[in-house]
Structures are given as structure tokens and as C-alpha cells.
Amino acid sequence: MPAVLTVDPRSGVPIYLQIIEQVKRSIALGILQAGEQLPTVKQLAIDLTVNPNTVARAYRELEREQVIETSPGRGSFVRSNGVAESPKVAADIGRDALDVALREAKSVGLARDEIRELFDAALQRWFPTFEK
Amino acid sequence: MNYVEWLRVRNLLRIVAIVLAILVVLAVALRISVARYMSPDTWVHESMSRPGVKVSHTTLPDGTPRTILNDPAESTYAIIDDHGYAGKHIVITEPSSKAHKENTHVSIGSIEVKESRNGAMTTTVIDTNGAVPMLYYMMLADFVALIVATVLAAPLAREADGHLEVTLTKPVPRARYALGAIGADVVGIVAASFLTVLALYFCQVLFESARLDFTGINSRAILMGLACPLAWYAMLCAATTLLHRSYIWVLVFTPAIAIVVGALTLITPTSVVALFIHDVAWVISRLDPLAYVSVPQPDEHGQLDYNGSSFFLRLSLQVLFFVVYSALAIWKWQRVEA
Amino acid sequence: MSTITISNLRKLYGRIPAVDGFSLEIPSASVFGLLGPNGAGKTTTFKCMLGLARPTGGEILYDGKRLVPETFERIAYIPERSVLYDWMTVEEHVEMMRRAFRSFDAARAFELLATFDIDKRRRARALSKGMRTAVMVALAFARNAEILVLDEPTGGLDPVNQRHVLSLMINEAAKGNSVVFSSHQIGQVERAAEHIAVMDHGRLVMQGVVDDLKADRKIVEGVFPDVSFTLDGITSDARVARADRTERIVRLLVTGGADEIAARLSSAGAHGVRVLDLNLEDIFLYAVSPATATTDVVAKDISS
Numbered sequence: 001m002p003a004v005l006t007v008d009p010r011s012g013v014p015i016y017l018q019i020i021e022q023v024k025r026s027i028a029l030g031i032l033q034a035g036e037q038l039p040t041v042k043q044l045a046i047d048l049t050v051n052p053n054t055v056a057r058a059y060r061e062l063e064r065e066q067v068i069e070t071s072p073g074r075g076s077f078v079r080s081n082g083v084a085e086s087p088k089v090a091a092d093i094g095r096d097a098l099d100v101a102l103r104e105a106k107s108v109g110l111a112r113d114e115i116r117e118l119f120d121a122a123l124q125r126w127f128p129t130f131e132k
Numbered sequence: 133m134n135y136v137e138w139l140r141v142r143n144l145l146r147i148v149a150i151v152l153a154i155l156v157v158l159a160v161a162l163r164i165s166v167a168r169y170m171s172p173d174t175w176v177h178e179s180m181s182r183p184g185v186k187v188s189h190t191t192l193p194d195g196t197p198r199t200i201l202n203d204p205a206e207s208t209y210a211i212i213d214d215h216g217y218a219g220k221h222i223v224i225t226e227p228s229s230k231a232h233k234e235n236t237h238v239s240i241g242s243i244e245v246k247e248s249r250n251g252a253m254t255t256t257v258i259d260t261n262g263a264v265p266m267l268y269y270m271m272l273a274d275f276v277a278l279i280v281a282t283v284l285a286a287p288l289a290r291e292a293d294g295h296l297e298v299t300l301t302k303p304v305p306r307a308r309y310a311l312g313a314i315g316a317d318v319v320g321i322v323a324a325s326f327l328t329v330l331a332l333y334f335c336q337v338l339f340e341s342a343r344l345d346f347t348g349i350n351s352r353a354i355l356m357g358l359a360c361p362l363a364w365y366a367m368l369c370a371a372t373t374l375l376h377r378s379y380i381w382v383l384v385f386t387p388a389i390a391i392v393v394g395a396l397t398l399i400t401p402t403s404v405v406a407l408f409i410h411d412v413a414w415v416i417s418r419l420d421p422l423a424y425v426s427v428p429q430p431d432e433h434g435q436l437d438y439n440g441s442s443f444f445l446r447l448s449l450q451v452l453f454f455v456v457y458s459a460l461a462i463w464k465w466q467r468v469e470a
Numbered sequence: 471m472s473t474i475t476i477s478n479l480r481k482l483y484g485r486i487p488a489v490d491g492f493s494l495e496i497p498s499a500s501v502f503g504l505l506g507p508n509g510a511g512k513t514t515t516f517k518c519m520l521g522l523a524r525p526t527g528g529e530i531l532y533d534g535k536r537l538v539p540e541t542f543e544r545i546a547y548i549p550e551r552s553v554l555y556d557w558m559t560v561e562e563h564v565e566m567m568r569r570a571f572r573s574f575d576a577a578r579a580f581e582l583l584a585t586f587d588i589d590k591r592r593r594a595r596a597l598s599k600g601m602r603t604a605v606m607v608a609l610a611f612a613r614n615a616e617i618l619v620l621d622e623p624t625g626g627l628d629p630v631n632q633r634h635v636l637s638l639m640i641n642e643a644a645k646g647n648s649v650v651f652s653s654h655q656i657g658q659v660e661r662a663a664e665h666i667a668v669m670d671h672g673r674l675v676m677q678g679v680v681d682d683l684k685a686d687r688k689i690v691e692g693v694f695p696d697v698s699f700t701l702d703g704i705t706s707d708a709r710v711a712r713a714d715r716t717e718r719i720v721r722l723l724v725t726g727g728a729d730e731i732a733a734r735l736s737s738a739g740a741h742g743v744r745v746l747d748l749n750l751e752d753i754f755l756y757a758v759s760p761a762t763a764t765t766d767v768v769a770k771d772i773s774s
């Protein structure tokens with residue numbers, strides 16, 4: 001398991017949510033493949049130095065969202081449709097990021113058109129298209 | 133469960149053993165340096181082992197072997213009666229020119245030497261009763277045991293001095309822990325007495341045969357000698373748990389106070405003030421186990437008597453002191469808070 | 471496995487209540503962090519839990535039963551200050567524990583001592599404060615105890631060793647044992663603790679599951695166009711625990727429904743309304759800091 005999972009306990013975001021987000025992200029990026037085994041709850045807790053029940057909660061939630069499946073005695077594995085859903089997962093992540101951005105932008109009083117302009121400019125910076 | 137206390141006891145006994153070992157080494161050195169003076173009878177033999185000395189052996193009516201050494205050339209005559217475990221009786225008759233100038237009477241331990249001059253001849257009588265002077269042994273052992281008792285004392289106060297979080301979270305009832313600690317110290321005190329007696333016995337044996345005698349005054353000396361430091365120890369335990377002062381100061385000052393109070397009880401009350409002081413001191417000293425110990429004095433016949441009738445009363449008092457003071461300390465321990 | 475129930479604990483020292491009606495239930499097989507300012511009563515609570523101090527009122531039960539000497543087989547304790555014997559070596563301390571407790575693992579103790587770089591032949595008086603703490607940690611975690619009560623277990627330790635202790639605590643939790651600890655290092659509590667309770671002036675002011683507290687508690691912040699505004703409609707909501715205002719800026723501490731309350735604040739005329747996350751330190755500071763003159767809502771019970 002590459003050490004791509006990190007958590008920031010000092011963040012206001014609960015640790016179990018951070019773990020969930022990071023697992024989804026790893027799947028979306030292909031770092032975690034279909035059928036690949038996740039570390040055990042105990043092992044991940046020790047690696048991240050966080051409470052095991054927090055990890056367990058994250059795993060339960062991931063299982064509920066059908067991103068991973070757990071067989072007792074064997075471990076937790078990435079579901080195949082978890083991977084097939086990586087575009088969906090990516091979409092989830094993207095949507096959450098946009099929500100945060102829009103909430104911020106709206107809170108400082110920007111109007112819809114202004115935000116749209118800023119958004120297009122940003123898109124141009126991030127996905128440059130060389131048009132004549 | 134009381135490993136800490138046993139460690140303390142062991143460490144202290146090590147020191148006691150080292151001190152006693154030094155004593156023994158000194159005795160051995162002394163023994164070697166006076167190697168010429170061996171047992172009285174060997175000395176006599178040595179000094180008389182010149183050609184011309186006639187040696188003869190007889191047996192007395194009671195079975196005692198008697199050796200007679202006769203040196204006519206020097207006009208010296210020696211009789212050695214060997215009573216085995218009861219010691220030896222030696223009579224030496226020699227010209228006064230060879231003996232000491234004055235009459236001497238020396239009594240060291242179990243050896244007694246009497247020289248008396250009769251004109252031109254001097255008679256020297258040497259008696260060894262061969263027995264270990266248990267009384268004197270116990271007096272020294274008592275002294276050592278009292279020191280050990282004072283150093284070991286207040287095990288519970290020591291625990292209360294910053295270790296309660298460890299001691300009171302052990303899976304053992306408080307009273308049992310306290311008894312265990314006191315028990316370890318009792319073993320230490322008795323062991324210290326035993327080691328001292330052993331060392332003294334060894335020193336004596338270097339110089340002469342020594343017979344262990346547990347009769348009469350000796351057994352009483354042993355009993356009181358064991359009971360007294362234990363009672364003293366228990367008193368210190370009770371004092372340190374009740375006085376709430378830093379226990380070290382209590383351990384340091386109690387012996388001094390006991391001595392002062394004891395001395396004050398010896399004041400002859402010549403005035404009202406002196407009488408008052410004497411009475412107050414006497415009352416306070418009733419709490420002190422040492423006040424009930426008396427050193428036996430020889431009576432008009434030169435015999436030591438150990439105040440026979442009151443002995444068992446005073447011994448029981450020591451035991452009572454030990455029980456009551458220990459109970460006080462344990463009672464306080466039940467209530468202590470971290 | 472043991473649940474610890476503290477009911478209405480009171481402890482007076484003279485006339486001063488160190489603990490004043492404190493109730494808490496500590497579930498088994500979890501890590502429970504006890505937070506509070508200095509003098510809040512955490513150490514006194516631990517002492518009462520372990521029978522080192524006699525409660526003036528209330529009681530503490532282990533699985534419904536009172537504490538008896540035999541219970542100590544299952545409890546390991548690290549006190550706040552060093553209780554080692556100056557004249558004994560570290561090895562002798564290990565031997566002492568081995569003889570006192572059936573399930574003490576001496577080999578593990580020596581392993582842990584090596585991790586903390588402690589020479590077992592040294593006498594305790596030759597150890598620094600941090601090293602003494604490390605020795606107590608090693609002795610406690612070699613106990614194989616079901617319940618560990620740790621009072622500031624990282625006092626005096628350097629950051630590397632603090633991590634070691636944290637890992638040890640998490641390991642115990644993974645094994646299914648209970649850990650109750652107090653620490654001023656909120657970062658450590660955030661990592662290791664699943665449940666926390668906050669104590670102040672001898673009382674419980676807040677408790678909960680760390681992840682839930684972080685998820686639910688937010689600051690809703692807004693800026694009003696002028697100083698004359700009212701928050702009555704909003705602060706009457708039970709979920710608004712506190713409202714602090716500084717001139718035109720309003721910060722509401724909410725225990726749930728942050729987005730909804732943010733919307734209401736916007737409707738009330740605030741601009742720049744945003745929802746801020748709180749980490750455990752923030753939550754703790756809000757719990758123990760007194761309401762200020764600018765606080766509109768004072769001391770709502772947010773202890774659940």
C-alpha cells in the first residue's frame with residue numbers, strides 16, 4: 001500500500017471523513033486498483049497514528065457506499081464496481097470542491113455572472129487551449 | 133509484593149556484613165600477629181617445651197584429664213586440667229622474678245587470670261569457662277540491631293513519600309502490604325543480630341574454643357536482645373505515621389530524644405523543678421521500649437543475675453509494644469491518601 | 471472488558487471542591503481523552519478512580535462493581551509525576567512489577583525500554599524527567615492490562631518519544647483494551663481518542679465522540695452592514711450554543727445544522743456568511759473559555 005493516505009488530525013474535518021475522501025481519491029487516480037487489498041484497520045490505524053475505531057468507521061462507510069467490500073477473516077478489498085465508478089467518484093470529488101469554491105465566492109458577494117467569468121478564466125489557466 | 137522493602141533490607145544487610153567482615157579480618161590479623169599466644173595451654177606448652185621439661189598425664193577422680201609440666205631447672209611447675217566444654221583450669225607456679233611485679237586479676241570475656249605472689253614464688257591461675265559470653269554478644273548485637281532497626285524503620289512513611297501511586301495500586305489489600313513490609317524489616321533486624329553474633333563467635337573461636345550456651349542468663353539475653361530492637365522499630369513506625377513530619381527527622385531525632393529523656397529520668401530529684409522534670413521524663417520514657425531494658429549487674433558473689441522476676445514482665449512489654457505500635461502504623465496506612 | 475462509571479463524583483480538599491459533581495461513563499475497548507485546563511480536576515478524578523483518594527461524594531464502578539485490590543490486576547496507571555524509587559535501578563523496577571502483577575511481561579518491558587533508549591542498569595535518580603516518564607510508560611504498557619489510566623503520559627518526552635507513546639496507546643485500543651488519558655497536547659488527543667470529555671472547575675462541560683464533535687460543531691460567521699441588528703430569531707435555536715459579536719461581525723457556535731443556520735443568518739441580512747470547521751483545540755477552547763461581554767448567548771448546556 002503506497003503511503004498516499006495521509007490525514008491531518010488538526011483539521012476541522014473529522015479524520016474518518018478524511019480517510020474516506022482519500023481512499024476514493026486513490027481509486028479515482030488508479031493508485032488503488034480493483035480487487036486490491038486495503039490495509040487492515042489495525043495496521044492503518046498504526047500507520048496513520050489514529051484511533052482504530054476511526055479507521056473502522058471510515059471502512060464501514062466506504063462499504064456502505066459500496067466502494068469497498070470486507071470479508072471477515074480475509075480483509076477489505078476495492079470493489080470492481082468501485083473502480084468502474086471512478087469517474088463517478090471523481091465527479092463526487094469535483095462537485096464537492098466546486099461547492100466549497102462557490103460558497104466562498106458567493107459569500108463575498110460575487111454575482112453569478114462575475115463568478116462565471118472568473119471560472120472561465122481559471123479554466124483557461126488550468127486547461128490551456130491554444131486557439132488562434 | 134514487598135520486593136522494594138526486601139531490597140532495602142538486603143542492601144542494608146550487605147553493609148552490615150561488610151562492616152562485620154572488616155571486624156573479622158582485623159581479628160584474623162590480630163590472631164596472626166599474636167600467633168605465639170595461642171590457647172593458654174598451648175602457650176604453656178610452648179614456653180615449657182625446653183629439653184628437661186618432664187610431662188606427665190593423669191586423670192582426676194571425676195574423669196578430667198590433667199597434664200603436669202615440671203621444669204626443675206627453672207623451678208616452674210604447671211598443671212592443666214581440661215574440662216572439655218567447660219573450659220580449662222591452669223595453675224602455673226614460677227619464681228617471682230619471672231612473673232609480673234604486682235598481683236593481677238584480669239577478666240576478659242570467658243578468660244580469667246589471677247596472679248598472686250607468695251614470697252619467692254608466684255602462682256598464676258587461668259580459668260576459661262569456655263562458654264561464649266552470650267550476654268555480651270547480645271549487647272553488641274542489640275546495638276547493631278537498633279541501628280539497623282532505625283535505618284529500616286518507617287517503611288510505610290517512605291512509601292507515602294512520593295510512591296503511593298505505585299504502592300496503593302498493587303493487587304493486594306493495604307493491611308497485607310503493610311504487614312509484608314514490617315515482616316521484611318523484622319527479618320532484617322533479626323538477621324543483623326544473627327550476623328553480629330556469628331561474627332563475634334568467629335572472632336572468639338580464632339583465639340580459643342568456644343562453646344555455645346543457651347541456658348539461664350544467655351537465653352534471656354537472646355530473647356530480650358531480639359525483642360527490644362523490634363519494639364523500638366515498631367515505635368518508630370508508629371511515630372512516623374502519626375507525626376506527619378518528614379520521616380527522616382523523626383528517625384534521626386527519636387534516638388537522641390530517647391537518650392535525653394532517659395538521662396533525665398536519672399536525675400535525683402533534689403528540688404521541686406528537678407522532681408517535675410524527672411517525673412515528666414519518666415512518664416514519657418514509659419513509651420520507649422528501651423527504658424524497660426536493664427543491663428544485668430553482678431551481685432555480691434560476682435555472679436550476673438538478670439533481674440529474674442521482672443524479666444518476663446518486661447519481655448512481654450516489649451512484645452506488646454511491638455504489636456501495638458505496628459497496629460497503629462497499619463491503621464494509619466489504611467487511611468492514607470495520595 | 472470493563473466499563474467505568476463515574477457517578478456524581480465529589481472530592482473536597484478542605485473546603486475546596488476539586489471535583490464537584492462529575493459524572494461520566496467510559497465505555498470499554500475505547501480510547502477516552504480527558505481534557506481540561508490546569509486545576510480542572512482531572513488528576514483528582516484519576517486518583518478517585520484508582521482509590522488513591524477517597525471521594526467525598528458519589529462513586530466509581532468498574533463493570534458495576536466497586537474497586538477492590540484484585541481489580542488492580544487489570545488496571546495499569548501512569549501518574550502525573552515520577553513515582554520511581556531513586557535508589558533502585560530500572561531493572562529492579564521491572565522486577566518489582568513482575569513480582570506484583572501476574573500478567574506483567576518483563577521481556578516486553580525491556581523491549582520498550584530499549585525503544586526509549588533507557589539503560590536498564592541506571593538508577594532512577596540518574597534519569598531525567600523525560601526518561602522517568604519513559605520508564606513509567608514502559609512499565610505500564612508491559613502490564614497487558616485491560617484498562618490503562620494515563621495522566622499526562624507524554625510529560626517531558628521529546629516529540630519522537632511522544633509518537634511512540636501515542637502508537638502504544640493506539641496499539642492497546644486495537645487489542646481491545648480501554649485507555650483513559652489526560653493530555654494538554656490536543657493534537658495527541660485528536661489522533662488517539664475516540665471519545666473525549668472536557669472538565670472545568672471540577673465539572674463536566676462537554677463530552678462526545680471526537681469525529682462527531684468535529685462534524686457537528688461549526689462556526690457560522692457573518693458580517694452585518696451596520697451595528698444595529700438582532701439575532702433573536704436565530705439564537706433561540708437550541709443548536710446555537712454561543713453567539714459572539716464584535717461590532718458588525720457575528721460568530722455563532724452551532725452544534726448542528728450549520729448550513730441551515732447559515733442560510734438563516736444570510737436571510738437576516740448578513741453578508742459573507744461562511745461556515746468554519748473547528749478542530750478539537752478550537753472546540754476545547756470554546757468549551758472552557760468564559761462568555762465575554764460581547765457574548766449574547768451565555769452558557770447553554772452543550773455537554774452532549
